[in-house]
Structures are given as structure tokens and as C-alpha cells.
Amino acid sequence: MTAANITPEFIRINQITTHEDIDISNLAKVIKCIRKTKEINPIILDEETFMVIDGHHRFYAMKMLGFSKIPAYLINYRKDYVKVNKWFRKLVNDNDMNKIVSTIIPDNDGKICMNFLSKKLCSDSEYTLYWKLNVIEKYLSSIGINVIKNSKEGIEPPSLDKEYVLSIAKKGLRFPPKTTRHSYEFIIPNYRISLNEFV
Template sequence: MTTTQNYQYLTNLLTKLELKTCVVDIKTLRPHEEVIAEKVNQVKRDILSRGYVKYPVLVDLKTFVILDGHHRVEALKQLGFDKAPVFFVDYSKSYIIVKSFRKDFNVTKQLVVEAGLSNRLLPPKTSRHILVRIPLPSSFVPIYILSSSRYNWCLPTIEKLLTFNTSN
């Protein structure tokens, strides 16, 4: 397969992931904000008492930058889980907008992506992402799925994308 064919194949895979909920390896996700320890502890208690993760983490499908759900991801890591439910969006599209939670910050999509890719995290609760006319679906993913190697929804696709992204 040529580089052009490989790129087209991967682009098609990305398109299929858009607006889908998947269970992915936490290590593939890139945060753009710091977290608040108290909030992480609260989320950990909620996850353990429920036995499931109610909402997926909102993630850009091209960069794997976390848009919403930093505290859920950190809680899952601290609880020893290696997977997280995510809902993929194409951050370049107009159906997702970003606003600032903080008056002292002007948040843009570019700033969010740069923070995630550079690992220079923004302060906690800096950005607020809003899906326009698209409801974030509840996932209700049981926690036993997040620690089992038997459950890898969409994972083969993501591993191929990461291999392609790191080799070029």
C-alpha cells in the first residue's frame, strides 16, 4: 500500500469513528487541562458506587486531545483502569464550540489542541465544550470492561492510527 493509499485508508477510518462511543486505552488520550484533586476523588467515589461510567470522555478524533472528561480519565487511572469510554468528535467542525469557564482566559480550539499536544496543560476548568444539536450520549460502560483485555471497542483502528501518526 502506498503512502497515499495508507493515508486515505486512515482518513476513512477516522470518518467512521466520528460521533461514535468507543472504549480505548487511556494512554492514547492527551489532556489539555490540569485536574482538581477533590473533584477526582469525588468522581472516583461515583464510579465505584455506580459500577459504571455514565458519560464518555469527549475526545478529538484527529489528535486524541481530551475536550471534556479530564477528571473522569484521572479517576480511572488512579483506580487502576487502563481503558476509558470516549465519544469521538471532529474538533475542526462547527458542531462543537469552545467557551471559557474563566474570565481571565480567552480559549480557542487552537489553544486547546496546542496544550494537549505540547503537554503544557491549562489550569483546571479553563474550557467548556458544547456540542451543537448533538447530545452527548450516556455510555453506562461497566467498570469491569475497562480493565479487561477482552473488550477493545474500536481499539484496533486506533492502534493503526497511532502507528501511522508516529511513523510520519
């Protein structure tokens, strides 16, 4: 697949499912941008399930603005040209934090665990562990410690595979915001579409 053969389609919003929650302040910024520019970059959807792969905030913004359709690139999520990656957590003043937070580790009884404040935080699933990690990140933020999500440095969260992500969406559940980081072995066109094209 190349940029030459990927074109946006207009998909009804009520057909679309999501797999991540959103950040309210980021959503407000996206809504403001759409209102100001009257344009939007297409979101990326799985062509089979219409699950949002990238563009959750744009999707919810258009939904809240009352649009019935949204421009989207449809791709086959299960193909090898789509990769689901993770966001590492880099802590500001990391040297001071090493004794507070360390890497996520597998536990002997099959649970997924991480060390936090000299205690082991465990869960039976990646889904619930990501939500526990989200609570920790909010706590760290409340005491003035920034958690910067990036592609390679810091605390490594558990890996997620595509079938697991699809199953979460199918159940109507949502991961915390910015849980998955998708990459593509083709170029996604970077142009905005005027809202006038599909009003």
C-alpha cells in the same frame, strides 16, 4: 452529527492527552462514585489527537484506578459543531469586590492584562494569564470570597481558540481546572457504561 450516530469506543488510556489540570477534591469524588456505581459516563475526545475535550476528572480517575481503557466519544474537534467557550468568574458579594477585581483588558503593548488590587496583572500568553488568574482565585477563596464559574456573568477571561488549546496539549502543558467550556451542536448521549463491559 446527531446522537444517533455517536457511539462510545474503548480507547487505551496511554493514547490520550489532556489540556487541563484537575481539582484533587473533585477527583476523589469521581473515584468514589466510579467505585460505588461500577459505571462511568464516556469522556469526549478529539478523534485525531485523542485530546480530552470533556471528562478530565473521569480520565484521571480511571487511570488512577488502574484501567487500561476508557469509554469515549470520538468527535472532530476542529469542526464548527464544536465550540470552545469561556467560564466567567462571578464573585460572591460582587458589589464589594468591584474595586478589587475588574475585567481582563488588552494592553497597549499587546500583552493580556487584568486589574487586581489596583495593579495591572499582565502576561504574554493566554496560558500564563489563566494560571495567574488561578492563583488569584485561590487567594480569594482563602480569604472567604467564592469565585463561581458560570457561562455568562462576572469577570470575563480571555478567549481561547481550538488550535491554541490543541497546541497546549501537544506541548504537554495543562491549563488550570475548568478553563475551557465546550458546547456541541448535537446531543451527547447521557448514559453510563458498566465497568464490566471493558475489564
